[in-house]
Amino acid sequence: MEFEIPRIPLAEMCDVALEWATEHFSSVTRAISAVVGTGIEATTDFLVALPPWLVMVAFGLIIWRLTTLRIALFSVLGFAFLWNLELWRATLQSLVLVLVSTLFALMIGIPIGIGAALSKRFWRVVGPVLDMMQTMPSFVYLIPAIPFFGLGAVSAAFATIVFAMPPTIRLTALGIMQTPPELVEAADAFGSSKMQKLFKVQLPLAIPTIMAGINQTIMLALSMVVIAAMIGAGGLGGEVWKAIQRLEAGQGFQAGIAIVVLAVILDRITQYVARRMRMDKHTA
Amino acid sequence: MSEAQPRIKVRGLTKIFGENPLPALRLLEQGKGRAEILAATGAVVGLQDVNFDVNEGEILVVMGLSGSGKSTCLRCINRLVEPTAGKVLVDDIDVTALSEKDLLAFRRTRFGMVFQQFALFPHRTILKNVEYGLEIQNVAPAIRTERALAAIEQVGLKGWDQHFPSQLSGGMQQRAGLARALALDPDVLLMDEAFSALDPLIRRDMQGELVTLQKRLKKTIVFVSHDLDEAIALGGRIVLMKDGRIVQQGFAADFLANPADDYVRRFVEHIDVLGVVTAGDAMREAACVAEWSTTADEALGRLEQSGDPAVTVVCNEGRFQGTVEAPTLRGAGTTPIRLLLSDQDACVVESATLTSAVAKLASGRGEIAVVGPDRHLRGVITNTDLVQALARRNGSSAGTAR
Numbered sequence: 001m002e003f004e005i006p007r008i009p010l011a012e013m014c015d016v017a018l019e020w021a022t023e024h025f026s027s028v029t030r031a032i033s034a035v036v037g038t039g040i041e042a043t044t045d046f047l048v049a050l051p052p053w054l055v056m057v058a059f060g061l062i063i064w065r066l067t068t069l070r071i072a073l074f075s076v077l078g079f080a081f082l083w084n085l086e087l088w089r090a091t092l093q094s095l096v097l098v099l100v101s102t103l104f105a106l107m108i109g110i111p112i113g114i115g116a117a118l119s120k121r122f123w124r125v126v127g128p129v130l131d132m133m134q135t136m137p138s139f140v141y142l143i144p145a146i147p148f149f150g151l152g153a154v155s156a157a158f159a160t161i162v163f164a165m166p167p168t169i170r171l172t173a174l175g176i177m178q179t180p181p182e183l184v185e186a187a188d189a190f191g192s193s194k195m196q197k198l199f200k201v202q203l204p205l206a207i208p209t210i211m212a213g214i215n216q217t218i219m220l221a222l223s224m225v226v227i228a229a230m231i232g233a234g235g236l237g238g239e240v241w242k243a244i245q246r247l248e249a250g251q252g253f254q255a256g257i258a259i260v261v262l263a264v265i266l267d268r269i270t271q272y273v274a275r276r277m278r279m280d281k282h283t284a
Numbered sequence: 285m286s287e288a289q290p291r292i293k294v295r296g297l298t299k300i301f302g303e304n305p306l307p308a309l310r311l312l313e314q315g316k317g318r319a320e321i322l323a324a325t326g327a328v329v330g331l332q333d334v335n336f337d338v339n340e341g342e343i344l345v346v347m348g349l350s351g352s353g354k355s356t357c358l359r360c361i362n363r364l365v366e367p368t369a370g371k372v373l374v375d376d377i378d379v380t381a382l383s384e385k386d387l388l389a390f391r392r393t394r395f396g397m398v399f400q401q402f403a404l405f406p407h408r409t410i411l412k413n414v415e416y417g418l419e420i421q422n423v424a425p426a427i428r429t430e431r432a433l434a435a436i437e438q439v440g441l442k443g444w445d446q447h448f449p450s451q452l453s454g455g456m457q458q459r460a461g462l463a464r465a466l467a468l469d470p471d472v473l474l475m476d477e478a479f480s481a482l483d484p485l486i487r488r489d490m491q492g493e494l495v496t497l498q499k500r501l502k503k504t505i506v507f508v509s510h511d512l513d514e515a516i517a518l519g520g521r522i523v524l525m526k527d528g529r530i531v532q533q534g535f536a537a538d539f540l541a542n543p544a545d546d547y548v549r550r551f552v553e554h555i556d557v558l559g560v561v562t563a564g565d566a567m568r569e570a571a572c573v574a575e576w577s578t579t580a581d582e583a584l585g586r587l588e589q590s591g592d593p594a595v596t597v598v599c600n601e602g603r604f605q606g607t608v609e610a611p612t613l614r615g616a617g618t619t620p621i622r623l624l625l626s627d628q629d630a631c632v633v634e635s636a637t638l639t640s641a642v643a644k645l646a647s648g649r650g651e652i653a654v655v656g657p658d659r660h661l662r663g664v665i666t667n668t669d670l671v672q673a674l675a676r677r678n679g680s681s682a683g684t685a686r
Contacts, residue, residue: 186403188364190417190468191391200419204407 022147029148037154040100047092052083055092067272075265087236087258094225094235094262097153101160101221106214109165113172113210114198123173130166138163138224142231156228164220171213175206211274218266226259236262290337291504292361292472297334297370299356299528302327305368318527330356332528334370338472341502343495345515348525354508357525358476361506362395363387374472392421396465396503400477402457404449410436410460411445417468428467435467436460438497455486462494466501473505479514491517512536512551516560524548536560557674563641564634566673567654567663570596576605580616580624583608593650594630596664597621603659604631607651631655634662638673641665 047055056079064072082091116123141162145155179202187197229237236259243252300308308327311320318329331353338344348354359365361372363379372379374394382390396417404413412419414435418428436445439459449457458478465473479487491514498505509515515522516536523533532544536552537560543549571590574583574597583595587610594607606625616624631653632641644652651666 180403182399182401182403183405185364186397186399186405187416189362189391189395189397189399189474190420190464191388191393191395192420193388196420200416201405205405 018144018147026148030150033149033154036100036157037149037152040096040153040157043100044089044093044096047096048089052088056080056083063269067269071268071272074268078261078265082258082261085254085258087239087255090234090236090239090255091258091262093153093233094222094237094259097157097160097225097228097233097235098218098221098266101157101164101225102214102218104157105161105165105217105221106168108161109168109213109217110172110210113169113213114176114203116169116173117176117202118194118198126169126173130169133162134166138227139230142228146231151232153233155231156225156233159228159231160221160224163224164217167216167220168210168213171216172206172210175209175213176202178209179205208274208278211270211277215267215270215274218270219263222259222263222266288339288342291340291375292338292506293371293373293376294334294336294338294357294361295371295373297331297357297360297372298368299330299353299360299365300327300368301330309368329528330365331360331367331370334525334528334530336523336530336533338504338506340504341498343498343505343507343518343520345518345520345522346506346508346525347510347512347515347522349510351527352525353528354510354525355476356528358474358506358508361472362391362397362474392417393468394471396468396470396473398458398461398465398473398475398478400480402449402454402461402481404457404460404464406449409446409448410441410452410463413449413460414445414463414467416464431469432463432467435463438466439463440493454482455490458482458490471504473503475505475507477508477510480510487514488517495519512555516555524551537562537565541565558638558642561638561673562634563632563636563638563654563665564662566638566641566669567634567665568669570653570661570664572596573598573661574608574621576600576620576622578621579618580613580621581618583621584610584613587613592664593666594627595621596651596653596661597625598661602661604653604655604661606630607649607653609650631659632665633657638670641670645670 056076059079060072060076063075079091082088112126116126138159141159142155145158149155149158176198183201183205184197187201192200225233225235226237226240229235229241232238236255239255240252240259243249243255298309298312300312302308302325304325305327308321308325308329311324312329312332316324318332321327321329334353334357336344346354346357356365360367360370361374361379363372363382367380370380374390377390379387379390404410405416408416411429411432414432415428418431423431433445436442439462441456441459441463444452444456444460449460452460458481461478479490482490495518505520507515507518507520509518521533521535522539524531524539526547532539532548536555539548539552540555540557540560543552570592572583572586572592572595574586574595576597576599578597587595594609595613596607597605599605605622606628607630608621608624608626612624612626613621627649630644630649630651632644632655634654634656641652641654645665645667651664653661654663654665656662
């Protein structure tokens with residue numbers, strides 16, 4: 001007697017779910033896409049329109065304020081190198097996309113992280129979802145992004161946000177949960193409400209940990225922005241993608257090295273800020 | 285102390301740790317022991333039917349070894365640990381019945397707490413730490429800074445307000461912890477092993493300072509400690525706990541004189557008797573007392589009859605005037621004794637510990653008087669009495685072997 005186990009129609013089920021979501025929500029997401037897309041494009045165009053030296057000086061000053069003169073000079077040098085490679089426009093495109101995606105990831109991720117830290121039940125739901133988000137191959141996020149947001153920067157940003165958010169959520173939750181129990185007890189003993197305890201004790205003490213999460217989110221965002229070039233995100237990833245399609249190894253490496261330079265700049269800045277916040281905890 | 289009003293009443297306080305405390309509570313009511321309950325239900329009995337009062341303005345020391353339930357007991361008072369059964373009344377308000385919101389308000393205004401590991405907020409300056417409780421109550425910034433600075437000055441940390449906790453030594457950090465609690469001007473201070481993490485010398489200083497501060501502030505203090513010497517130094521009543529129950533409560537001297545069981549006896553075995561037993565405890569009735577007008581000959585006669593080393597002289601109102609020893613009286617004939625008074629300093633107050641009696645007896649005197657307030661004569665202590673008092677303690681601790 002032969003007896004066949006039917007294949008579970010997982011792909012079909014995902015399709016149905018996606019189609020349903022597209023049908024009902026795509027008008028909303030398309031509208032968001034139009035607004036955000038215009039914003040991203042306008043910012044990029046504006047920066048590109050300015051003289052590169054002015055942009056570099058402005059970046060340098062901002063970085064100097066946030067960190068040290070050394071890191072600022074190093075960053076400006078890096079930007080000048082990218083400009084020299086004639087990758088200036090691509091660099092700015094990638095940078096804007098990374099920063100916008102990171103901003104959204106933090107705006108969504110930090111509150112979720114706080115919620116997860118405060119409610120065990122919520123953490124039990126969020127935990128597995130985060131595991132899935134992080135183990136799913138990043139390319140997969142690109143596919144559903146297109147029906148919702150269309151080809152281009154916004155889809156790329158969407159996929160990037162989903163992909164880059166988990167460390168922020170995780171480390172925000174971790175930072176809050178790791179508040180030394182005696183400090184939580186002290187806050188309780190003085191009659192702090194949950195919100196007072198959160199904002200006056202737990203969050204300030206968690207900031208260094210949260211900063212470590214933000215650093216990781218930025219790094220992941222950069223790596224995803226590169227991959228997102230496949231759905232027309234442009235930028236440095238676009239240069240790599242072009243080089244792959246034309247089998248131009250040299251061009252590919254050049255764009256790859258440019259990405260590394262951008263990554264190092266972003267990493268140095270966030271690392272420094274995170275370290276300084278850790279020390280701020282103890283001394284003025 | 286008997287006239288003092290109890291401000292905190294702890295009644296039938298029971299705490300059971302574990303997922304499901306009710307079956308354990310029922311077993312407890314049936315008189316089952318801790319180990320039995322743990323084996324049967326997996327729940328740990330933290331506190332079992334604890335009853336005590338804390339009087340207005342006293343330092344009550346809750347003492348016991350680790351795991352005796354003393355810290356749990358303290359935390360049940362402000363419900364940092366939720367009691368399983370029993371009541372805590374503060375000024376006749378049942379803390380255990382307060383709603384979440386009322387409990388927060390109650391904690392903000394009534395309780396100040398000091399922790400073993402200081403628990404200062406590392407991201408805040410000393411000033412901001414001390415302000416914390418006021419900030420939580422939304423007190424205006426100018427007022428809370430003023431009150432915080434006053435509290436900082438009170439604990440001797442003036443000038444350190446802009447420093448961060450990590451820049452201060454342990455002793456100073458705990459001063460800041462104390463200031464944080466005092467800034468609220470709470471009725472009740474809860475101190476959890478507050479000085480246990482400090483070096484022995486600093487610990488003793490802090491104990492002394494707390495006693496001095498308390499004389500001025502007259503707070504109602506519950507002080508948790510594992511250290512008998514600390515309990516004695518703080519000088520208040522002691523509640524001794526073991527395995528979640530109270531074994532005995534009273535003053536240190538009561539523990540010595542009437543230990544409730546062998547555990548208490550062992551606990552107080554190494555106590556410094558001289559620092560605990562008072563002159564009043566060790567004195568006996570004066571056998572040879574002379575009044576103002578008694579003549580030297582008469583006094584000498586009484587003295588030789590009584591066998592005491594000196595005559596204790598009192599005035600007509602019964603106030604101690606001084607002592608006179610036999611050599612001075614000999615050959616003085618009918619001189620009134622008041623003209624022969626040599627040693628007006630040979631007395632101790634009855635509430636003083638034997639340490640001060642020893643000091644006076646050690647300087648060559650054979651006998652000193654014990655006086656009450658207003659120098660009324662209460663009794664005397666001779667060298668022999670002192671030795672006997674010490675021997676009695678040793679006798680009672682030797683009784684463990686019985």
